[in-house]
Amino acid sequence: xxxNGYAMIAQVxxxxxxxxxxxxAFIAVTTWFLTHTVWPAVxxxxxxxxxxxxxxxxxxxxxxxxVAPSTAYKAVLCATASINxxxxxxxxxxxxxxxxxxxxxxxxxxxxxxxxxVSLHMHHVRPLLFAAVVPHSLYFLGMPIVxxxxxxxxxxxxxxxxxxxxMMHLIVAVRQSSMTTKALQAANAEALAExxxxxxxxxxxxxxxxxxxxxxxxxxxAVISAANLLRRTRLDREQREHVSMLLDGGDVLxxxxxxxxxxxxxxxxxxxxxxSVMDLREKLGSLGRLWEPKAAANGVRLKIEIDPGxxxxxxxxxxxxxxxxxxxxxxxxxxxxxxxxxxxxxxxxEDRRLIMAVSDTGVGIxxxxxxxxxxxxxxxxAGTTRKYGGTGLGLAISRRLAEIMGGRLTAESVVGEGxxxxxxxxxxxxxxxxxxxxxxxxxxxxxEGKVILAADDHAVNRRILSxxxxxxxxxIILVENGAEAVEAAKSQRFDAILMDMQMPVMDGLEASAxxxxxxxxxxxxxxxxxxxxxxxxxAAWDATGVHAFLTKPIDPVLLAATLAEACAQPVxxxxxxxx
Ligand code: ADP
Numbered sequence: 001x002x003x004n005g006y007a008m009i010a011q012v013x014x015x016x017x018x019x020x021x022x023x024x025a026f027i028a029v030t031t032w033f034l035t036h037t038v039w040p041a042v043x044x045x046x047x048x049x050x051x052x053x054x055x056x057x058x059x060x061x062x063x064x065x066x067v068a069p070s071t072a073y074k075a076v077l078c079a080t081a082s083i084n085x086x087x088x089x090x091x092x093x094x095x096x097x098x099x100x101x102x103x104x105x106x107x108x109x110x111x112x113x114x115x116x117x118v119s120l121h122m123h124h125v126r127p128l129l130f131a132a133v134v135p136h137s138l139y140f141l142g143m144p145i146v147x148x149x150x151x152x153x154x155x156x157x158x159x160x161x162x163x164x165x166x167m168m169h170l171i172v173a174v175r176q177s178s179m180t181t182k183a184l185q186a187a188n189a190e191a192l193a194e195x196x197x198x199x200x201x202x203x204x205x206x207x208x209x210x211x212x213x214x215x216x217x218x219x220x221x222a223v224i225s226a227a228n229l230l231r232r233t234r235l236d237r238e239q240r241e242h243v244s245m246l247l248d249g250g251d252v253l254x255x256x257x258x259x260x261x262x263x264x265x266x267x268x269x270x271x272x273x274x275x276s277v278m279d280l281r282e283k284l285g286s287l288g289r290l291w292e293p294k295a296a297a298n299g300v301r302l303k304i305e306i307d308p309g310x311x312x313x314x315x316x317x318x319x320x321x322x323x324x325x326x327x328x329x330x331x332x333x334x335x336x337x338x339x340x341x342x343x344x345x346x347x348x349x350e351d352r353r354l355i356m357a358v359s360d361t362g363v364g365i366x367x368x369x370x371x372x373x374x375x376x377x378x379x380x381x382a383g384t385t386r387k388y389g390g391t392g393l394g395l396a397i398s399r400r401l402a403e404i405m406g407g408r409l410t411a412e413s414v415v416g417e418g419x420x421x422x423x424x425x426x427x428x429x430x431x432x433x434x435x436x437x438x439x440x441x442x443x444x445x446x447x448e449g450k451v452i453l454a455a456d457d458h459a460v461n462r463r464i465l466s467x468x469x470x471x472x473x474x475x476i477i478l479v480e481n482g483a484e485a486v487e488a489a490k491s492q493r494f495d496a497i498l499m500d501m502q503m504p505v506m507d508g509l510e511a512s513a514x515x516x517x518x519x520x521x522x523x524x525x526x527x528x529x530x531x532x533x534x535x536x537x538x539a540a541w542d543a544t545g546v547h548a549f550l551t552k553p554i555d556p557v558l559l560a561a562t563l564a565e566a567c568a569q570p571v572x573x574x575x576x577x578x579x
Contacts, residue, residue: 005125006077007065010058012121020088021051027091027110034099034106043091050087054080078131081122085135089114096143104147108159111140112166123174124181137167206268213261218458220257221553224250225464228556232471254553259393263376266400273405276542277430278318280354281306284345287322291329291341298333300360301340310347311429314354320401321425324409327394328358328421336362339418347429353407354427359420365413373411374399398423447472447560450495450567453521454478455485455511456529457503461552465498468556469563482511489521495567496547497521500529512544525566529554 024047031040057080061069069077092107099106118132144159227246235243265271288304295302325343332341339361346355365373376396395409402409407425452474454465462478469476477494479485483506485499497515499508506514508528515521525547541549547566550559 004065006069006074006128007061009122009125009128010061010065013054013058014062017051017055021048024048024051024088030106031091031095031099031103034095034103037098039094039098040091043087043094046087046090050080050084054084074127078127081118081128081131082135085114085118085132089136089139092139093143096147104143107143108140108163111136111143112163115140115167116170119170119174120177123178140167203268206264209260209264210268210270213257213264217254217257217552220250220254222460222464224254224553225468225556229464229467250553256391256393259391259397262397263393263400266397266404271401271404273317273320275315276318277313277315278321279313279432280310280345281312283318283322284325284343287325287329288343291333295333295336295341298336299338300333300336302329302333303340303342305342305344307344307346309349310345310354313430313432314427315430316425316427317405320405324398324401324423325356325358327398328423331394331421332358332360332362332419336360336418348424352426352428353424356423356425357420358423359418361418364415364417364419365411366415367413370411370413374409447474447564447567450474450563451492452476452496452498452563452567453485453488453492453494454498455480455482455503455508456498456500457481458500461500464554468554468559472560474563482506482508482514485511486514489515489524490519493520494524496525496527496563498527498529498550498563509541509544512541512546516544527562527566 024044028040028044031043057076060067060073061077089111092111095103095107095110115133115136118136119129122129122132141160141163144156144163148154148156148160224247227243227250231240231243231247262271284304284306288302292302329341329343341358341360344357344359346357347353348355373392374395377392399409402423402425405425407423409421409423411419411421413419447469452469454462454469454476456462456465456478457480462480466476466478474495477488477492479488481503482499485497486506489497497512499512501508503511512526512528515524515526526544527548527550528541528546529550529552548562550562
């Protein structure tokens with residue numbers, strides 16, 4: 001504390017320098033009025049000189065407050081403080097002798113004020129405190145005592161006695177203030193240490209959750225894929241039911257893992273956002289197509305209303321935007337038994353914000369629960385999980401994602417009437433890319449006879465890929481890492497390449513870049529397989545020209561559809577190839 005205390009005093013002295021000089025000027029003028037001599041001017045000059053000395057002496061400490069002063073330096077600082085007080089209060093001694101009654105009163109009050117000031121601002125560094133207090137006290141008590149003796153006015157000794165009483169009060173006040181300061185500093189230090197501990201514990205928890213959920217996903221991938229394969233075999237009714245239970249349970253577990261992973265990454269501050277161009281109307285259209293049948297199954301109408309002022313294309317993180325809208329729509333569908341769900345999309349040009357409101361005519365949320373639904377693992381009532389499923393993480397993740405993206409997610413609701421969730425996100429409107437407007441007609445085809453290269457370091461995953469794809473009549477060449485994929489791509493032309501991201505020897509991104517650099521497969525459609533949609537460093541893959549991303553556990557239908565679409569060349573490209 002003491003080493004730090006010197007630095008603190010250095011800062012305070014510097015801050016107060018102008019005030020001290022201003023005050024000295026005022027005292028000098030007052031003294032001149034009372035005495036009409038040259039001494040106040042001389043004194044003022046001396047004050048300015050000693051303040052300059054003070055400024056120079058405390059300079060190194062001001063510039064490097066973290067460096068503890070040496071003993072010699074501390075002695076210099078104390079001597080400077082003493083000299084300062086001696087010179088500053090010298091005017092009081094002069095006024096005491098030459099200023100008459102008013103001068104004496106002025107002098108004693110000024111020294112008392114000075115004593116109070118140094119006691120309060122230097123009390124945490126004892127040597128400095130003594131260096132300043134001792135000369136002050138000498139003036140304070142010395143003036144009336146010397147006066148009483150020299151002038152032969154013993155009654156003036158009473159002023160000295162009053163001075164002693166004043167100093168005793170001062171000592172009590174300073175001790176009290178010192179104790180309060182120390183208690184406050186201890187409490188602050190404790191709070192800081194506790195906060196650091198809590199932050200470390202929270203980061204460790206998030207890290208642990210992220211690692212665990214990531215690690216559980218790989219075996220879950222195998223379990224779900226194996227259950228998918230099992231479902232295609234000849235099963236009796238009971239076995240089919242058991243496999244369905246396996247798949248349903250697996251789906252719930254994977255979505256919970258994804259949510260926990262997302263939340264722990266957000267909390268650890270490791271959520272990375274991507275930025276790419278997204279066709280808003282197309283994205284909203286596909287979300288509508290996805291949710292319409294589910295809403296209709298409950299007798300609920302889903303409407304999507306897009307204001308004409310909404311730009312066609314924007315630059316944003318499409319994956320995250322989709323995740324938030326998906327969550328809001330899934331809730332709206334889940335909690336609406338009849339009526340309608342409306343997604344209205346507006347553009348606020350003044351601050352370039354997309355305002356998306358998802359309104360439903362569902363069960364609604366009581367006012368006292370409305371703020372809580374955005375907390376992790378919060379549901380309106382405990383029966384929600386039993387009745388509707390879910391974990392209470394979706395809105396917590398969505399709100400934090402919105403905030404990370406610079407936006408907001410808010411809710412309004414009336415029980416029994418419905419709820420409205422409003423997502424507002426800043427985005428940059430961009431011109432529709434030329435390639436987008438010229439909608440490419442894709443020739444739909446199956447996988448029959450296609451040759452596909454698949455790179456994955458896990459033997460189980462390779463087996464699953466071949467079990468899933470071979471029934472479609474395609475030939476699948478399996479390799480174990482990126483380097484082998486590059487080798488294979490040199491000697492044979494493939495119809496599509498499936499590339500895992502994380503592999504030993506050479507990862508998927510590097511291998512894809514090398515394949516794209518030249519050779520037989522430089523234009524072959526590449527599909528990236530990711531263990532986690534969040535790990536996709538979209539920009540890097542986009543630069544490689546990846547055709548699509550598939551998240552593990554692999555959905556067999558989506559895999560086949562994506563591959564078929566990738567293998568089917570756009571008509572004009574096909575023509576070019578034939579020519
Ligand atoms: P989950 O849906 O997995 O339970 P969420 O975080 O998405 O988790 O939602 C938290 C809770 O908020 C839900 O369990 C539900 O009680 C309430 N809620 C969310 N959306 C709606 C809605 N549209 N209508 C009524 N209640 C809702």
